[in-house]
Amino acid sequence: MRAAIIYWSKTGNTEKVARAIHEGLAAAGVEVLLRRVEEAEELDFYAYDLVCIGCPSYRWHPPKPVDDFLVRKFGQYTDGFYPHHKQGRVKTGAPKVPGRNVLVFCTYSGPHTGIREAIPVGKYVGQFFEHLGFTVLDEWYVLGEFHGSEERSTKGRMGDIRGRPNEEDLRKIRQNVAHLLRSMDDPELQAIADYRRLSDRIATAGQPTEKQLAAVAKAGFEAVVNLALHDTEHALPDEKGVIESLGMDYAHIPVVWERPTEDDLDRFFHTMDRYRDRSVFVHCVANARVSVFMALYRILRLGWPVKGALRDVYTVWAPNETWQGFIDDMLNRKMDWEQTEI
Numbered sequence: 001m002r003a004a005i006i007y008w009s010k011t012g013n014t015e016k017v018a019r020a021i022h023e024g025l026a027a028a029g030v031e032v033l034l035r036r037v038e039e040a041e042e043l044d045f046y047a048y049d050l051v052c053i054g055c056p057s058y059r060w061h062p063p064k065p066v067d068d069f070l071v072r073k074f075g076q077y078t079d080g081f082y083p084h085h086k087q088g089r090v091k092t093g094a095p096k097v098p099g100r101n102v103l104v105f106c107t108y109s110g111p112h113t114g115i116r117e118a119i120p121v122g123k124y125v126g127q128f129f130e131h132l133g134f135t136v137l138d139e140w141y142v143l144g145e146f147h148g149s150e151e152r153s154t155k156g157r158m159g160d161i162r163g164r165p166n167e168e169d170l171r172k173i174r175q176n177v178a179h180l181l182r183s184m185d186d187p188e189l190q191a192i193a194d195y196r197r198l199s200d201r202i203a204t205a206g207q208p209t210e211k212q213l214a215a216v217a218k219a220g221f222e223a224v225v226n227l228a229l230h231d232t233e234h235a236l237p238d239e240k241g242v243i244e245s246l247g248m249d250y251a252h253i254p255v256v257w258e259r260p261t262e263d264d265l266d267r268f269f270h271t272m273d274r275y276r277d278r279s280v281f282v283h284c285v286a287n288a289r290v291s292v293f294m295a296l297y298r299i300l301r302l303g304w305p306v307k308g309a310l311r312d313v314y315t316v317w318a319p320n321e322t323w324q325g326f327i328d329d330m331l332n333r334k335m336d337w338e339q340t341e342i
């Protein structure tokens with residue numbers, strides 16, 4: 001496995017984090033390259049299984065040299081600057097390129113509004129890579145002393161942050177690298193249509209092929225839940241047989257695209273409750289049905305805030321009239337409005 005760490009740092013905080021990530025990756029046996037943004041112009045992101053990119057927050061933006069670098073690289077990939085990228089890498093729908101992953105890290109001092117001064121940087125930088133088909137594994141926000149401003153390092157919203165990131169912060173970063181590597185899915189899993197990793201335990205997707213189901217089993221999933229009908233175009237002739245021969249449980253809840261029902265949802269809840277402590281792969285045809293059912297499960301069974309759960313649906317599709325009506329109807333009927341956060 002190959003990784004590249006690209007960073008920009010003016011007063012040393014981000015550099016410390018970059019070096020801690022470097023140590024964590026090297027300790028895990030990863031072949032890793034560490035480059036400042038200024039030296040990364042020729043680097044091809046696609047040549048690495050994992051790109052780690054980091055910078056400080058400057059007025060809740062990336063610093064200009066970092067923004068300019070990203071815009072330039074983006075332009076190169078769009079225009080087919082690299083000979084083997086003639087078609088351009090920025091495709092409508094941003095299809096995932098299997099095996100291409102990114103970690104975004106941002107250091108900040110948060111003197112005025114805390115971590116909110118860093119989150120826009122993480123999201124913004126992550127978007128460049130997501131547009132290129134990379135999977136954003138995580139965003140790390142790391143507190144750093146505001147060098148040159150005593151007041152902002154002691155009286156800001158984050159309190160006394162002098163000396164941060166300190167040894168303890170860096171130790172945690174090295175440790176988190178190991179967790180990050182574990183969360184990197186096999187490229188074969190990432191190649192499944194509309195694949196999304198929702199948590200350590202749950203992944204969702206469109207219809208997998210037989211070969212991809214073998215990758216699902218290899219990745220340690222114990223059960224597959226299928227919400228598609230058996231007679232759709234890419235359905236497998238005997239999905240149950242394939243899954244059971246791979247040693248996984250199979251649950252089939254056929255949800256008619258034009259007419260999702262409360263009974264379907266109840267069966268889904270029941271099934272997911274049953275697999276509460278197990279690793280589950282949930283699929284339909286294009287992850288549309290599943291994205292809505294999972295969001296409703298998270299809201300109505302796991303107590304997730306409505307907005308957060310529904311936002312994940314919008315990373316897959318915008319529900320049509322039937323499905324938006326279904327969401328509204330199910331929330332109205334099943335939600336305990338006193339208990340649930342909007």
Ligand SMILES: Cc1cc2nc3c(=O)[nH]c(=O)nc-3n(C[C@H](O)[C@H](O)[C@H](O)COP(=O)(O)O)c2cc1C
Nearest residue numbers: 009010011012013014056057059060107109110144
């Ligand atoms: C010009 C400038 C603007 C900054 N603006 C912000 C800001 O808006 N929000 C914030 O949380 N930190 C801000 N900081 C603090 C840095 O983000 C923080 O100290 C960071 O860790 C510095 O990284 P570096 O040491 O790698 O250069 C600013 C620092 C500078 C020098």
